[in-house]
Amino acid sequence: MHRFQLYIDGSFEDGAAQFESLDPATGTPWALMPEAREDEVNRAVEAAHRAFRSGPWPRLTATARGKLLMKLADLVLAAAPRLAALETRDTGKIIRETSAQIAYVADYYRYYAGLADKIEGAHLPIDKPDMEVWTRREPVGVVAAIVPWNSQLFLSAVKLGPALAAGCTVVLKASEDGPAPLLEFARLIHEAGFPPGVVNVITGFGPTCGHVLTRHPKVAHIAFTGGPGTARAVVRNSAENLASTSLELGGKSPFIVFADADLDSAANAQVSGIFAATGQSCVAGSRLLIQRSVKEAFLAKLKAKAEAIRIAAPDLMTTEVGPLCTQRQRSHIEATIAASLAAGATLVTGGQALTGPGFYFPPTILDCSDAPNAPALSQEFFGPVLTVLTFDTEDQAIELANDTQYGLASGVFTASLTRAHRMIRAIRAGVVWVNTYRAVSPIAPFGGHGLSGNGREGGLAAALDYTTTKTVWLRTSDDPIPDPFVMR
Ligand code: TXE
Numbered sequence: 001m002h003r004f005q006l007y008i009d010g011s012f013e014d015g016a017a018q019f020e021s022l023d024p025a026t027g028t029p030w031a032l033m034p035e036a037r038e039d040e041v042n043r044a045v046e047a048a049h050r051a052f053r054s055g056p057w058p059r060l061t062a063t064a065r066g067k068l069l070m071k072l073a074d075l076v077l078a079a080a081p082r083l084a085a086l087e088t089r090d091t092g093k094i095i096r097e098t099s100a101q102i103a104y105v106a107d108y109y110r111y112y113a114g115l116a117d118k119i120e121g122a123h124l125p126i127d128k129p130d131m132e133v134w135t136r137r138e139p140v141g142v143v144a145a146i147v148p149w150n151s152q153l154f155l156s157a158v159k160l161g162p163a164l165a166a167g168c169t170v171v172l173k174a175s176e177d178g179p180a181p182l183l184e185f186a187r188l189i190h191e192a193g194f195p196p197g198v199v200n201v202i203t204g205f206g207p208t209c210g211h212v213l214t215r216h217p218k219v220a221h222i223a224f225t226g227g228p229g230t231a232r233a234v235v236r237n238s239a240e241n242l243a244s245t246s247l248e249l250g251g252k253s254p255f256i257v258f259a260d261a262d263l264d265s266a267a268n269a270q271v272s273g274i275f276a277a278t279g280q281s282c283v284a285g286s287r288l289l290i291q292r293s294v295k296e297a298f299l300a301k302l303k304a305k306a307e308a309i310r311i312a313a314p315d316l317m318t319t320e321v322g323p324l325c326t327q328r329q330r331s332h333i334e335a336t337i338a339a340s341l342a343a344g345a346t347l348v349t350g351g352q353a354l355t356g357p358g359f360y361f362p363p364t365i366l367d368c369s370d371a372p373n374a375p376a377l378s379q380e381f382f383g384p385v386l387t388v389l390t391f392d393t394e395d396q397a398i399e400l401a402n403d404t405q406y407g408l409a410s411g412v413f414t415a416s417l418t419r420a421h422r423m424i425r426a427i428r429a430g431v432v433w434v435n436t437y438r439a440v441s442p443i444a445p446f447g448g449h450g451l452s453g454n455g456r457e458g459g460l461a462a463a464l465d466y467t468t469t470k471t472v473w474l475r476t477s478d479d480p481i482p483d484p485f486v487m488r
Contacts, residue, residue, distance in 0.1 A: 010196025024092030052195030066116030112161030139167035141220030246455025251408030257287035
């Protein structure tokens with residue numbers, strides 16, 4: 001069995017215990033993962049705190065920090081095939097996706113490398129004589145970065161990049177599901193030459209690792225990606241250390257197709273919008289809203305494409321949909337489909353887990369037009385399941401699009417420019433894609449509201465989230481300050 005290690009204070013170690021990681025393609029153990037518990041978490045936070053307060057890190061210029069991040073970007077790019085193979089093995093995400101995504105992760109580090117020495121304060125035209133007043137943007141301190149199993153290298157890059165550019169230090173907690181790529185990534189942090197304690201990479205379970213980390217008194221900011229239930233526990237913990245939080249919690253994103261849209265284009269975007277990453281994607285376009293006059297034609301295209309998808313082992317370049325990451329996830333999908341069928345939904349295709357080894361589930365389309373109370377419409381599947389609702393008018397489309405507690409992403413397909421603008425204004429979501437879907441970039445902010453969380457990852461603003469403002473007042477007069485208690 002392969003073995004992995006924790007990375008704490010610049011050293012690799014085995015952890016308090018080891019746990020087995022299952023290969024989602026076979027359902028059998030393939031590696032032993034190190035488990036961080038209270039002692040390891042405390043040591044990681046202490047190391048990050050020491051590195052923040054003393055040692056070489058706080059004395060580095062922002063430009064030097066940027067150079068280190070640039071070196072990390074180069075190392076990630078060079079190691080992309082190895083990291084991609086590990087992510088595929090440990091999470092079941094197909095190799096086609098992990099290879100492309102990890103190469104792009106390098107661009108995120110590159111973007112924040114360039115940004116490090118562009119995080120500026122401001123000089124203030126203050127309303128008092130003989131005063132110079134300016135602000136400094138200083139790093140908040142120790143960041144707890146917590147990621148779920150899907151796209152761990154990507155989800156950590158959007159936290160680590162801006163946090164390190166800003167001058168913070170980090171304890172990065174990989175998910176207990178599929179942590180291999182992040183534990184391997186720790187070796188690149190080491191090789192890049194970050195001082196000990198600046199980045200610590202651990203993994204472990206929610207109650208014994210994540211819980212301890214998020215309430216630690218020396219944690220200043222928590223950057224969390226995961227489910228809303230866990231986010232509530234994290235926010236409750238932040239009442240202990242009063243750490244600031246940024247939360248990215250997934251969605252139930254509407255994918256709206258008007259009758260005037262290019263239906264072939266929209267169908268291709270919808271297929272990748274929901275079935276890429278086997279649906280385990282926060283931005284999955286999981287709620288199709290289709291205008292009634294084209295419903296039958298559009299569903300026929302989708303059904304044909306969904307049924308033609310090649311489901312196979314994730315390490316084959318020809319595979320288009322691989323297994324889910326865990327059996328837990330597959331059981332949740334099965335239960336939600338069963339409850340939705342009982343509530344009146346009908347299957348267009350899929351719906352039954354594949355028999356045989358591994359956690360496979362086929363692309364599934366569930367028509368909920370006659371089942372307004374189906375749980376499929378409100379609960380995030382985090383799997384390859386698309387729900388369908390029908391609308392007649394633009395107002396109905398808006399009403400349905402916003403009929404969710406989530407607010408992460410959305411897609412609008414229409415040939416009308418004026419309608420596109422109206423929809424952009426009306427949809428409540430952090431991202432609106434028009435006649436496209438799933439595009440992301442380090443340059444573009446990303447995040448949501450409501451149950452989808454808050455805060456933005458990507459772009460300049462994300463780096464500012466890891467800073468705090470210090471205001472400096474400097475008196476420029478050489479005259480002595482008069483005694484305030486002498487009457488004049
Ligand atoms: O994620 P969790 P789960 C949604 C998706 C999924 C559901 C549950 O719908 O079905 O959430 O997924 C750590 N304190 N998304 O249970 O629990 C945990 O160890 C601190 C959407 O796998 O949120 C892991 O590292 N940390 C989503 C991380 O939190 C704790 C991505 C995420 O796990 C903790 C994933 C605690 N008390 C799931 N308990 C998206 N935004 O894309 C657990 N953790």
